[in-house]
Structures are given as structure tokens and as C-alpha cells.
Amino acid sequence: MHIKDKLAEAEKSRRPIFSFEFFPPKTAQGVQNLYDRMDRMHDLGPSFIDVTWGAGGSLSHLTCEMVNVAQTVYGLETCMHLTCTDMELDKVDNALHEAYKAGCTNILALRGDPPRDAEKWQAIEGGFRYALDLVKYIKSKYKDHFDIGVAGYPEGCEDEQDPEILMDHLKQKVDAGGTFVVTQMFYDVDNFLSWVDKCRARGITVPIIPGIMPIQTHAAFLRRANWSKCKVPENWLNALEPIKNDDAAVREVGKDLVAEMCRKILNAGIYSLHFYTMNLAQSTRMVLEELGLTSRDPTPTKKPLPWRQSLGLNRREEDVRPVFWKNRHKSYIARTQDWDEFPNGRWGDSRSPAFGELDAYGIGLKGSNEQNIKLWGKPQSLRDISNIFVRFLNDDLSSLPWSEWPVTEEAGAIRSELIDLNQRGLLTITSQPSVNGVKSSHPIHGWGPHGGYVYQKAYLELLISPSLITELIDRIDQNPNITFYAVNKDGDLRTNAPSDGPNAVTWGVFPGKEIVQPTIVETISFLAWKDEAFRLGSDWANCHPAGSASRELIEGIMNNWYLINIVDNDFHSTHGVFDLFHGLQVENMDGPLDHSKPVANGHDPKPLIELNGFHKQKDPGVFGEVLN
Numbered sequence: 360m361h362i363k364d365k366l367a368e369a370e371k372s373r374r375p376i377f378s379f380e381f382f383p384p385k386t387a388q389g390v391q392n393l394y395d396r397m398d399r400m401h402d403l404g405p406s407f408i409d410v411t412w413g414a415g416g417s418l419s420h421l422t423c424e425m426v427n428v429a430q431t432v433y434g435l436e437t438c439m440h441l442t443c444t445d446m447e448l449d450k451v452d453n454a455l456h457e458a459y460k461a462g463c464t465n466i467l468a469l470r471g472d473p474p475r476d477a478e479k480w481q482a483i484e485g486g487f488r489y490a491l492d493l494v495k496y497i498k499s500k501y502k503d504h505f506d507i508g509v510a511g512y513p514e515g516c517e518d519e520q521d522p523e524i525l526m527d528h529l530k531q532k533v534d535a536g537g538t539f540v541v542t543q544m545f546y547d548v549d550n551f552l553s554w555v556d557k558c559r560a561r562g563i564t565v566p567i568i569p570g571i572m573p574i575q576t577h578a579a580f581l582r583r584a585n586w587s588k589c590k591v592p593e594n595w596l597n598a599l600e601p602i603k604n605d606d607a608a609v610r611e612v613g614k615d616l617v618a619e620m621c622r623k624i625l626n627a628g629i630y631s632l633h634f635y636t637m638n639l640a641q642s643t644r645m646v647l648e649e650l651g652l653t654s655r656d657p658t659p660t661k662k663p664l665p666w667r668q669s670l671g672l673n674r675r676e677e678d679v680r681p682v683f684w685k686n687r688h689k690s691y692i693a694r695t696q697d698w699d700e701f702p703n704g705r706w707g708d709s710r711s712p713a714f715g716e717l718d719a720y721g722i723g724l725k726g727s728n729e730q731n732i733k734l735w736g737k738p739q740s741l742r743d744i745s746n747i748f749v750r751f752l753n754d755d756l757s758s759l760p761w762s763e764w765p766v767t768e769e770a771g772a773i774r775s776e777l778i779d780l781n782q783r784g785l786l787t788i789t790s791q792p793s794v795n796g797v798k799s800s801h802p803i804h805g806w807g808p809h810g811g812y813v814y815q816k817a818y819l820e821l822l823i824s825p826s827l828i829t830e831l832i833d834r835i836d837q838n839p840n841i842t843f844y845a846v847n848k849d850g851d852l853r854t855n856a857p858s859d860g861p862n863a864v865t866w867g868v869f870p871g872k873e874i875v876q877p878t879i880v881e882t883i884s885f886l887a888w889k890d891e892a893f894r895l896g897s898d899w900a901n902c903h904p905a906g907s908a909s910r911e912l913i914e915g916i917m918n919n920w921y922l923i924n925i926v927d928n929d930f931h932s933t934h935g936v937f938d939l940f941h942g943l944q945v946e947n948m949d950g951p952l953d954h955s956k957p958v959a960n961g962h963d964p965k966p967l968i969e970l971n972g973f974h975k976q977k978d979p980g981v982f983g984e985v986l987n
Contacts (some may be wrong), residue, residue: 360436361506362465363538364573365406366541366566369630376406377632377652378568383413383421384638389423389967393638394428394703399763400640401667403653406631409429409438409467409541412454423454424765427461431671432692438508438736439464441497442471443487451487455497457502462672467508467541468493468532474847485901491532498536513545513565514589522554526561539565542634544572544583547590548620552627569624572635573642574613577603610642618649625650629755662806662879665813665865677701682818682864682878683788683888683924686762690722690891714887717894724760724898729904733840735757737909741784744912748781760895761788768803776937788892788922791864793817793930799867811869817936822896824945826953828853834939835925841935844885845923848893852886859883864926880926891915912952916987919954 369376370955378587379400381625384390397408398776411423422439429435439458441451458466470490482842494507509532512525529540540563545551555567574580577599584591595616602608634643647653666680669692679702684691694715695701717723724731734756738744750756752774758766770777772792780787792815794804799811823831828845835841847851856862859882866876900913927935946953 360464361538362407362436362438362508363506363566364569365436366539366631366831369406370566370628373630375625375630375632375650375652377404377634377647379408379452379634379636379643380411381408381425381636381638383418385418385440388534389859390425393425394433396638397429397435397638398433398438400636400644401435403644403647405435407436407438407465407608409440409465409633412440412442412444412469412471419450419454423461423614426458426463427671430461430463431674431696432670432689434667434670436465436670437461437983438465438467438506438668439463440467440469442469442877443490443493444471446487451493451496451756452500455505456502459501460672462670462674465506465508466497467510468497468537471512471961489528489748491528491535494532494535507537508537508539508541508568511540511542511554513542514587515552515788522557526557526563529558530561530563530617533563533565537565540567542567542570543589544570544587544635545589546572546584546595546620547592548623550590555627555629559809566631567629568631568633570633570635571617571621571627571646572637573646574599574609575618575637575639575642576606577609579637580609580613610645613642613909614645614649621646623649658710659759663808664875665806666877671696673699674701678875678877679861679879680877681884681888682791682880683789683820683885683892685791685878687891688763689763693722694891696889699722714884718888721892723901724895725758725763728902731899737903737907738912739908740949741916741945741952744916745781745784745786745948748786749778752778752781752787759788761892771803773937776934780821780937780940783940783943784824784948785827785940786916787819788822789818789820789924791815791818792931793927795930799869806868807875809871811867811872813867814865814930816864816930817932818924819936820922822916824953825919825921827943827945828921828923831923831939831943838935838939840929840932841925841939842880843923843928844880844882845921846886846889847921848889848918850886851921851975854882856882862926862928879926885924889922892922915952915954 365376383398384393385519408429410422411430413419413422426437426684427441429437437887439454441454446454470488470493476545487496490509494509497505497507509529511529515522515525528642533540540558541703542551551569558567561637572583580599598612599609599614602612625631634646636643644653651744664678666685667688668675669677671692680691697715715722726734735747736743747756748759751759751762752770754766766774769791773790794813794815796812796814797804799805799807799813800809801813804813804815823845825847832843832845835843835855842854844852844854844856861879861881863876863879865878866874868874896913896917900910900917903910903913925936925939929935
């Protein structure tokens, strides 16, 4: 979505919006830390983010990568900075093409600062000299695909202090195609508002977004103010000087000062604030909370679907996904990034768009071996592993190999049941409780437009010992409302699903719309998820040295146990799924595990047939119907 349209909506509704700026870190660990922070700051509700241009070499490539990740993985509307510094025409073309492929529709066109080793700015041969030239070029080549922002300087810039000349330059950039203005940081709010009035008098009518620099430390505050040559009000200096050596106090007082400045801006009828985060979250969050602009509960506008939407190219209308990747959002994006079309309205035939290979970036286990051993320890028995899962469910651990983030509030309704299963050696991976028509505004289960109602079938996915799989399937066979898929690493697939088509496990009913079914279970995607799930377990095992007890324990589970998902199709039922496991427990959880193969009703399993290279039990009386 174009930023100018977001700004127009904010002005029309008089509801303030805010945005964040990030810059490319210099180290690989810094990049990963920033991605984690961007993910967390997504929940604050920014209208968009922008990513500064890393002039030259790997940092410029990193800008393009960050735009792609923010847009496609984290679902953040992203504006890419693009400068003229050290940029030949082919580099500009490549950057714009990368932004286009990422689904980015917003560019902030800048001249840029001179390189660090240059005394003054000079245009490179074959490149652009002014931001004006860059705006014209983008507009001529991409028409209206990109919304083009330009920079404004309420207090002058490094190589031009004449306000009249700067105002002329800004007018030229806007006339050439700039649709919004982002200002340099400032602390003198009265001067800023006077400058806005002068812009309007000059005929610059596009939205102007004030650049806000939160205060992290006293030293950083002075350094950035000196660098930008912005005026600092005397009362700010007086308030911060006595506490300059107390960083926590500086952040607290700085929060109040910056928030008061923002209130004056909002009260003047400017409904957008752009925060220069410096890749940090705390000070920005403090200001937003002081202003009352953050919401702790998801709203329909922030949560149009039960999972986070991607804004990648061709993905904006995507509204159906398999439930298996509920806790592995990034890997689902990676494995479907080469699809030309994405499900919209109904899940189509998943055989044609193949899921991506497991060696793609972002699919394997995250973190180094040392980090993962520190997080999950060195399990010596199944009880040790079950305790890891229980700690995760109790919020003592932030992740599992199969879950990128902590337990959600949704799991609270079935937390005790999940803990009980894990304590018995039944290792739960993904779950959701049944929901029978709660309002779409519900703080936990709600999603979609106002005035709607949402529903869920109870869903449970877990790893189960082969010694228990036959008994569990026999129990499932006694309940006609329950369907399942079970598969081991070797591809022994068992199911009672009536077909290999989709089974909606989440849906919503909204005024003036067709029923929306955003989360489904179906065969082909489950088999793709099976490969990833067992790969993640193997990655966990490989964190430990070859021959170690921990490695052999985890490998034994991955090589022999079954991954099973169960759906209770009666969404009125609250505990039907859990009743299946009454009395089931892995024996000898403190000793060697029994990896004996399962038998059906005391006999060897029925002959197997092939399903796209996977085995499936043939006897529908025991293991369900044969897939077509």
C-alpha cells in the first residue's frame, strides 16, 4: 500500500499513525538481532517502516535483503531509501528491481551523504547528481508503482543553510513526483510547525511526516543533535544535564520531552510520526506508550487474519494457509517464495506449486549449537525432553525447534491439557482450542472485520511413540467426528481423511462477505511439513556431539516416532481431542525408549499402497479411507 494513502486515511479519520526507521547492521549477528527486534516491534503497530540505504558494497545489498525480509516475512509495509551516492545507473536499476520483486511499493529518494573518505559530495560518472533527478527517473521508469517520498529540512542541511533555496528544491522534488515528505530530525517543534506553514504557502501540499529522534542516552542525544545541527530548546538541556550520567533517568525524562513535542505536532493536525529508532526499541516504545498510541490487544485492522500476512509480490491477497506452519511463519514464506500465485478465497491444488527445498535460508534450526544447548540443555532421557516441552508451555522457554516464538495467549485455554500430555511423553508441537462463534473483536481469538464471528475446530499435532500409535488410531476410529494424518520419517502415512483435499479448521463469517477459511489441513502440505518437522528434530540432535547420549536420544525419536495431527470436526466439542489420550503414556520415560514398530489390532499392518512416493495404509476399517 502506498504511504500517501495511509497518510490520507490517517488525516481523514484523525487517528494518528507512526512509523520506524532501521539501518543495515555491519555484522551477521547484528542483522539477526535486528530481524528479531523488527519482529517484536511489529506488534507495536507501525503503519510502515523504512530501511536506510547502505551506500556501496555489501551494505547496499543488505538494504535490499532487509526490505525483502521485512515486506515478505514480517508483513511490514516497507519504504526503501535510495540515494545517489556512489550509484551508477545500473546499480539504481538493480535496487529498484529488487524492491519491486520484494513487493515494496514505496521509495524514499535521497541525494545521500558523501562517502566517509570524501570531503564533499560529488556525483559519480553515469549516476545522478540530485534527488530531483532520481525522483524523475523512478517516475519515468515505474510510473505509479512506487510511491516516492523526499526529504525535507526544517533547519537546513549540511551543505545548504539557505531556507529559501532548500524550499525551492523541495518544491521541485514534489512537482517531479514526490508524494510525501519526511523531515530531518528536530527538537524545536515551534520552528517545525512554522516551516510546515511556509511549505503550504509555497504550494507544497503533500503530507509532511516529522522525523522524531527518541532520547537513548545523554551523550547520544548531544552527538546526534550536533551532527544534524538542529536546535535544542534550553529547557531540554536544563532537564537532561543534571541526570546525564544516569541512562535510565535520561530515557525517562527524554520520553516526557519527546512525547510532549509529539503532542504539539498531533494537536496541530499532523497525524503521522516517523521515529528514527537507531535499531533500538525501548525509547521509541516508551514514547508511544506515553502517547497512548500502542495497543496491547490486536485490533481487526492489525489482525485481518489469524496469521500474519505477507506483503510480498503477489501475496497481498493471500488468505489461506496450512495450519502446520502456525508457529513457523518464516519457513512457510521461504518454502513458498517461488510460487506465482497464492491461495485466495479457497485452497487450490497444492500439487502444482511445489514447496521449496529444505536447504533454503531460514528453514533449518535457528541459532548456533552452543546457543541451542544453552537454551534446551543436554537431555539424557525422554523425561528430560518432556520437561523441555513443559517449560516451554509454562513460558520458561521462548522457543522450541518447531516453534519460532513463545506460547500464544490462545493456548491458555488448553495449557493444562497440553502440559499433561507432555508429562506423559506425548510431545505436542502445534495446537488450537475449539472456538464456537466468538466476536471478531475478541482480544485473543478475534480476527477480521468488525461485526463478524469466528470459529475453530480443535487441532492437535504431536510426536508419538510407535508403541502407542496403533492404540491411538484405534481410538480415533471409534469417533466419526475426528480425522487424522500420521506419518513417520520414512513416509509411512496413515489417515482416515475422506479425501486429500482441504479441511478448514478456522473460518469466519462477516457482514457482506463470503465465509473466509484462512487455515486448513490437507495432505500434500502435511507431507511437505513432515519433511521440515523431522529435519528440525535432526538439526536439534546434531547440536550435540556424535555419539553423545543427547544426540542418540533425539535421533531415535526422529527416526522412529510418528508425527500425527488430529482434527475434531465437531467445533462444539472442547475436549474430544484430549479424551483420545486417556491412560496413554510412554513407558520407562527415564530409561531406554521402545522403538518397536506398531501393529494393527495385534497383527502386522495391512499392505501399503503408494501416494506420491509415500506409503499409506490400505485398510479403511483400521487406518481410514484410501486416498485417490
